[in-house]
Amino acid sequence: MTENEVSKLILDIIHDIAPDEDLSDVKPEVRLRDQLDLDSMDFLDIVMELRKRHQIEVPEAEYMELSTLAGCVKYLRPKFEAKAAARA
Amino acid sequence: MRWDVVIIGAGMSGLAAGIRLAHFQKKVLILEQHAVWGGLNSFYKKGGHHFDVGLHAVTNWLRPGYKGPRVPLQRIYRQLRIQPEELALEPQTHSYVIFGDARLRFSNDLAELTSEVSRLFPKELDGFVHLSERCAEYPEAAADTTPISTRRMLSEYLSDPLLVDMLLCPLLYYGCASEHDLDWEQFVILFNSIYREGFCRPRRGVRQILDVLKDRYESLGGEMRRKSGVAELRVTDGRVGAVVLESGEVVEAEVVLSSAGRVETARLRSDHPVETGRPGELAFTETLWLLSQDPKTLGFDGCVTFFGTAPFSWARPDQPEDLSSGVICVPGNYAHQEPLDRHLLRVTHLADHRAWVGLSGPAYDEQKALWIERSLDTVARLGSDLRPYIQYTDSFTPRTVVKYTRHDHGAVYGSPDKVKTGRTDLSNLFLCGTDQGFVGIVGAMLSGINMANAHVLAGAS
Numbered sequence: 001m002t003e004n005e006v007s008k009l010i011l012d013i014i015h016d017i018a019p020d021e022d023l024s025d026v027k028p029e030v031r032l033r034d035q036l037d038l039d040s041m042d043f044l045d046i047v048m049e050l051r052k053r054h055q056i057e058v059p060e061a062e063y064m065e066l067s068t069l070a071g072c073v074k075y076l077r078p079k080f081e082a083k084a085a086a087r088a
Numbered sequence: 089m090r091w092d093v094v095i096i097g098a099g100m101s102g103l104a105a106g107i108r109l110a111h112f113q114k115k116v117l118i119l120e121q122h123a124v125w126g127g128l129n130s131f132y133k134k135g136g137h138h139f140d141v142g143l144h145a146v147t148n149w150l151r152p153g154y155k156g157p158r159v160p161l162q163r164i165y166r167q168l169r170i171q172p173e174e175l176a177l178e179p180q181t182h183s184y185v186i187f188g189d190a191r192l193r194f195s196n197d198l199a200e201l202t203s204e205v206s207r208l209f210p211k212e213l214d215g216f217v218h219l220s221e222r223c224a225e226y227p228e229a230a231a232d233t234t235p236i237s238t239r240r241m242l243s244e245y246l247s248d249p250l251l252v253d254m255l256l257c258p259l260l261y262y263g264c265a266s267e268h269d270l271d272w273e274q275f276v277i278l279f280n281s282i283y284r285e286g287f288c289r290p291r292r293g294v295r296q297i298l299d300v301l302k303d304r305y306e307s308l309g310g311e312m313r314r315k316s317g318v319a320e321l322r323v324t325d326g327r328v329g330a331v332v333l334e335s336g337e338v339v340e341a342e343v344v345l346s347s348a349g350r351v352e353t354a355r356l357r358s359d360h361p362v363e364t365g366r367p368g369e370l371a372f373t374e375t376l377w378l379l380s381q382d383p384k385t386l387g388f389d390g391c392v393t394f395f396g397t398a399p400f401s402w403a404r405p406d407q408p409e410d411l412s413s414g415v416i417c418v419p420g421n422y423a424h425q426e427p428l429d430r431h432l433l434r435v436t437h438l439a440d441h442r443a444w445v446g447l448s449g450p451a452y453d454e455q456k457a458l459w460i461e462r463s464l465d466t467v468a469r470l471g472s473d474l475r476p477y478i479q480y481t482d483s484f485t486p487r488t489v490v491k492y493t494r495h496d497h498g499a500v501y502g503s504p505d506k507v508k509t510g511r512t513d514l515s516n517l518f519l520c521g522t523d524q525g526f527v528g529i530v531g532a533m534l535s536g537i538n539m540a541n542a543h544v545l546a547g548a549s
């Protein structure tokens with residue numbers, strides 16, 4: 001799974017939670033919270049959607065890994081790949 | 089079958105909680121005693137006409153393109169994955185607070201109210217501006233804080249008792265369960281909901297909102313059973329072990345979320361707990377008239393008109409109705425793109441539940457007819473006499489509210505003793521809606537969302 005693919009899955013989730021946000025130009029290194037209008041309840045929903053859609057668990061102690069898009073990709077890509085490997 | 093969650097009540101809070109839970113793949117069952125859903129803001133058909141039970145105003149209007157601190161409707165849209173277009177809310181034009189000759193006009197722009205305060209109460213302008221700034225600080229509702237008297241807090245900002253009464257009147261009518269005064273935190277929430285954000289409604293009325301909620305809930309796999317009153321919560325080992333329906337059927341659930349009310353829920357328990365919460369005392373009557381003429385031409389141009397006399401009494405009256413204050417709502421005055429196809433005016437007064445709940449048959453009908461006439465006289469003093477234009481009249485009383493929603497005393501805002509955490513002494517029984525402390529359409533939906541998150545989804549993995 002490429003970085004772009006992981007990034008798209010995350011943006012899909014954010015789009016469903018906050019359809020009024022413009023996601024066409026999200027800067028990977030800038031905190032999501034600083035460029036999008038997302039609050040802590042929205043972040044919790046991102047975590048819950050990861051569980052619902054991709055059966056990926058993010059323990060509370062690791063939530064801060066998700067603060068930027070680049071962080072999300074770095075942290076989640078191995079998890080997505082482990083899932084894919086398990087399915088294969 | 090064992091359910092993850094059983095929700096008692098298909099009102100706004102139960103439906104919102106149901107959507108949240110079903111979205112995250114919980115097996116949810118909503119049990120509603122009435123034949124229709126919606127609870128206190130339901131709908132019915134009478135004399136060939138469709139009516140909403142309530143819906144004067146959806147509070148917390150969210151301006152398209154709004155940027156700023158998170159406001160309640162945004163949270164509801166996001167948490168329930170609803171698009172604003174689905175609720176199709178359209179804003180008010182303007183509303184009034186009228187006390188004798190003093191008339192404050194307000195709208196969904198706080199600046200209008202500020203300039204009205206400066207026109208009528210010039211000495212109070214600075215205090216009012218400070219008050220509204222303080223309210224803008226949006227405190228997140230804290231759990232179980234000690235109540236602070238709003239009247240005492242307001243005395244730090246305002247000195248004219250007439251202005252205090254006029255500002256409080258809409259807030260008390262739209263969300264205060266306790267007599268005389270309200271908790272400061274609740275005041276701030278209501279101030280922002282009503283004066284800062286403002287009023288709106290869907291052209292189709294409450295059906296628009298309820299259709300969206302019910303369709304969403306069911307499309308996510310949630311199940312709703314109507315005419316399925318809960319008769320008993322069977323308690324074993326500090327938890328609800330089983331939910332017994334009036335039909336005798338028994339259902340089991342990991343968690344029970346009840347919007348039936350604090351005292352009402354406790355009464356369903358098989359272990360008969362000592363209940364310290366008091367039932368609500370504040371009840372209303374509401375009369376609605378279909379008219380042959382546009383209310384605007386009869387002197388009623390506001391969307392909502394709150395009226396009263398100073399000193400304003402917010403208490404259970406000592407007669408069947410207190411006509412010295414009330415709320416008039418004209419749905420057709422909202423800024424709807426397409427005008428409504430009928431002329432409707434509704435009026436609400438505080439009522440003494442004791443005078444109504446025990447009546448039945450002809451005595452009840454007579455009492456109703458008498459007070460409708462008196463209410464017409466009251467309304468006439470604020471505009472013109474509606475009598476020549478009336479095509480259809482319907483009215484309901486605290487007795488009606490008890491019958492259809494089972495709230496003790498027909499108290500629309502429930503017990504004055506709220507349970508902000510939603511917790512009970514049972515490990516899997518939680519309250520949502522009215523007695524959790526959030527009232528009104530928007531408040532009830534938020535409560536359902538918050539309680540589902542806090543007590544079911546947060547601990548889930």
Ligand SMILES: Cc1cc2nc3c(=O)[nH]c(=O)nc-3n(C[C@H](O)[C@H](O)[C@H](O)COP(=O)(O)OP(=O)(O)OC[C@H]3O[C@@H](n4cnc5c(N)ncnc54)[C@H](O)[C@@H]3O)c2cc1C
Binds near residue numbers: 144
């Ligand atoms: C006339 C009127 C006008 C109103 N106007 C407005 C307005 O303009 N704007 C606004 O924001 N708010 C308005 N409200 C207030 C608003 O309707 C309520 O605050 C809100 O709907 C409460 O929702 P809820 O889910 O907390 O409770 P409810 O709507 O009361 O839901 C509780 C549900 O539980 C069910 N139930 C109770 N006991 C049992 C049992 N044992 N078994 C099964 N089911 C049970 C009841 O039948 C009910 O459907 C109005 C209310 C009334 C009565």
